[in-house]
Amino acid sequence: MNAPLAPAIAIVGLACRYADAGTPQALWQMALAQRRAFRRLPRERLNLADYAEAVAGADGTHASEAAVLHGWHFDRERFRIPAATVRASDPAHWLALEVAADALADAGFGDGAGLPRLTTGVVIGNTLTGDGSRAAGLRLRWPYVRRTVAAQLAAEGWPLQRQQDFLAALEAQWKAPFPVPDADTLAGGLANTIAGRICNHYDLGGGGWSVDGACASSLLAIAQACSALVAGDLDVAIAGGVDLSLDPFELVGFARVGALAREDMRVFDAAGTGFWPGEGCGLALLMRAADARAQGLRPYALIRGWAVASDGSGGLTRPEVAGQRRAIERAWQRAGRSPADATLFECHGT
Structure with a gap:
């Protein structure tokens, strides 16, 4: 005997912020127009002159857009x-909170x-909170930088006082772009706090958590919510x-694994x-x-089936x-349906 079908899940609110699309309607129009939103990476996000493979070798990336x-x-x-x-x-916290507010208002x-x-x-x-968190962590790596630079200055014969003056000036310059750690630093750098922050702002008691399924993270979140x-x-x-992660950790890593076009x-x-x-x-x-x-409430659509699987011992x-x-x-x-019933397929493809 077949198991009883799960109740349908209604999508009653939608909101998003994407490149060139600040609303679901704008995103849909982009898809219909087949318009792409790729641009050269801004220097403040990644200095391509520093990370070009011709310059940085294995520490570089060929990503440019x-x-x-x-x-x-x-x-x-x-x-x-x-x-x-x-x-x-991390700005990912605030982006998610803003989009959540719009999704609630939409419903x-x-x-x-x-x-x-x-x-x-x-x-x-x-996945990985965002590049803001990793950048901010550079401030706390100063002791390693100081020891490394001090050792090199000593090896080159710099007088002790000149070393100390130089390192003091370098420390101020090194730390200047990053916020001083305070009571919000830890929570502000965690992925799980993104969901918790939305719960906190709206006084929600049903629970808030984050899931990391790499490229499938959003789908995994929807599947868990439906269940x-x-x-x-x-x-x-x-x-x-x-996701707000366009820093060297990911872009160099993706380049080395051969995932970037x-x-x-x-x-x-x-x-x-x-x-x-x-x-x-994007939130629903x-x-x-x-x-x-x-x-x-009039739903945008009904979700009738969802599932999760992994590849076992296949390629990681x-x-x-x-x-x-x-x-x-x-x-x-x-x-409880057949694929023959489908009139539209929308897929993730890399």
Whole structure:
């Protein structure tokens, strides 16, 4: 006997911030127009002159373009966040909070009014918080830098007083771009706090956590939220993903693993070239479809099937057909539908 079908999940609110698309409607128009939003990486995000492979070798990257947010500024006064807290926290926190506010408003829950707060939760997909956190960590690496530079100065015969004067000036210059650590520093650099910050701002008691499934993080967040809604653990879920990571750790790493395209991307092509990076945030407000109908909410769409799978002993950084197929089959089985019913496929392709 077939297992009973899971209740459908309604998407009742949507919001996003992506390169050249600050709303879901703008993103949809970009897709219809087949318009790309890739631009040369800004110098303040990555100095290409420093990280070109011809200069840096194995420590370099061939990435030169990305889909970068431009002109975005977090309105801390709107959310009543102290300036010191904003400076101490990775911008991914504030981007997610802003998009969550817009998703709530889109569903008719502006400022959280009308939410069942005790049973509303947040599930955020994120990998590595953001490059702001890693950059800020450079301040705390100063003792290593100081020892290394001092040893070299001594080896070159610098007088002790001149060494000390030089290192004092270098320390001030080294630390100047980064906020002084305070009570907000630790929480502001953690991925799990992104979801917690949204819960804190809206006084939500259903739970808030972040999930890291690499490129699948946003989908994994949606799947977990749907499962929590079906289980009755939540009545409303804010779910999706945020990513603001375009620093050397990722761009050099992706270059070494061969994931970054050296020419135009060729998605779903036998001669795939890899991807170009991007950043942004997209969140959905989810409810059980029956509850949404009872409240008179009109959903954008219904989610009837979702699933998770892995490749087992397949390639650690390379998708395997068997693992991909397993996830798809499980999702269709949960939905109680056949792939023959589908009229549109939307996929992630690298």
